[in-house]
Amino acid sequence: MTTLQKPPYVYMGGRITEWEHATIHVASEALIRGISVFEGIKSYWRDDNSELAFLALEEHYERLARSALLNQLPFSWTFDEFKKACTSLARRLQTADTDMWLRPTVFAIEGHWGEGTVTDLVITCYQQEKRRPAGLEIGFATWQRPLDTGLPARIKSAANYQMGRLARIEGRRQGFADMIFMNPWGRVAEATGSCVLMARAGVVVTPPCYEGCLESITVNIVEKLCETLEIPFQRRPVDRTELMICDELCLAGTLMELGVVRRLDGRIMPASTPIFDRIADRFWAAVRGRQPHSAVRLSAV
Numbered sequence: 001m002t003t004l005q006k007p008p009y010v011y012m013g014g015r016i017t018e019w020e021h022a023t024i025h026v027a028s029e030a031l032i033r034g035i036s037v038f039e040g041i042k043s044y045w046r047d048d049n050s051e052l053a054f055l056a057l058e059e060h061y062e063r064l065a066r067s068a069l070l071n072q073l074p075f076s077w078t079f080d081e082f083k084k085a086c087t088s089l090a091r092r093l094q095t096a097d098t099d100m101w102l103r104p105t106v107f108a109i110e111g112h113w114g115e116g117t118v119t120d121l122v123i124t125c126y127q128q129e130k131r132r133p134a135g136l137e138i139g140f141a142t143w144q145r146p147l148d149t150g151l152p153a154r155i156k157s158a159a160n161y162q163m164g165r166l167a168r169i170e171g172r173r174q175g176f177a178d179m180i181f182m183n184p185w186g187r188v189a190e191a192t193g194s195c196v197l198m199a200r201a202g203v204v205v206t207p208p209c210y211e212g213c214l215e216s217i218t219v220n221i222v223e224k225l226c227e228t229l230e231i232p233f234q235r236r237p238v239d240r241t242e243l244m245i246c247d248e249l250c251l252a253g254t255l256m257e258l259g260v261v262r263r264l265d266g267r268i269m270p271a272s273t274p275i276f277d278r279i280a281d282r283f284w285a286a287v288r289g290r291q292p293h294s295a296v297r298l299s300a301v
């Protein structure tokens with residue numbers, strides 16, 4: 001079972017506070033209706049441990065602002081204020097032995113049915129082992145990603161993760177580490193916390209956002225890495241059966257990074273994954289500072 005980290009400090013109410021004091025009222029819309037939007041941001045140490053750097057901090061800030069806008073949540077933080085908040089917490093908690101993962105969340109701490117909404121930016125920050133993800137065994141969820149007119153997948157809101165939670169519970173019972181959601185048309189949407197990339201006949205393919213996935217920052221990076229590596233990259237709808245017969249399969253996301261799938265719904269995938277190995281090698285060379293890439297935007301903590 002996973003044990004949750006309880007770091008000593010949290011950013012809340014415009015300052016760093018102790019974990020025990022980072023609390024939200026039981027009557028807030030954040031709790032009673034699950035009204036919050038959030039981000040997951042990774043920071044990586046360079047290979048020589050000379051610098052810890054956030055990956056794509058500005059892209060995450062912009063998506064958080066878009067999620068808040070779509071969820072009718074007041075969002076008044078400038079990028080500089082956001083960066084200062086993330087930096088102050090990460091500096092407080094950083095250790096040389098681990099990378100970090102930050103979760104900035106905008107909670108509706110006051111208001112009622114969207115009237116009089118007051119928000120707060122809360123950031124929690126966790127240690128992450130410095131290792132590349134291992135091969136994954138995953139399945140297909142019976143839960144679907146809903147239509148854009150219901151729970152829009154492009155918003156990173158807490159509500160979207162209720163299905164993710166149910167899908168993970170369903171998957172755990174079957175021995176799967178993660179699950180892929182279909183959309184209402186029976187095509188591939190995304191996994192519970194990452195996007196789906198497949199390779200077929202030398203082309204990397206991923207479903208576009210209108211198929212029911214988050215506007216992924218990692219997928220945008222992969223697209224640019226593919227350009228550099230001269231690997232064709234396409235965004236187009238993907239059938240479930242196409243995934244079952246693809247040459248290589250990979251989940252992509254900030255926390256997932258690039259996780260190659262070894263077994264899909266019982267099918268053992270080909271052991272050799274030359275395309276995703278090349279992309280992952282280039283990704284890791286860039287985030288660790290060995291071989292910078294313009295799409296891998298790092299900013300010092």
Ligand code: PMP
Nearest residue numbers: 193194195214216217218253254
């Ligand atoms: N889909 C979902 C549901 C996610 O939670 C994530 C992780 N943020 C992703 C896709 C991948 O997005 P990103 O590459 O921006 O982390």
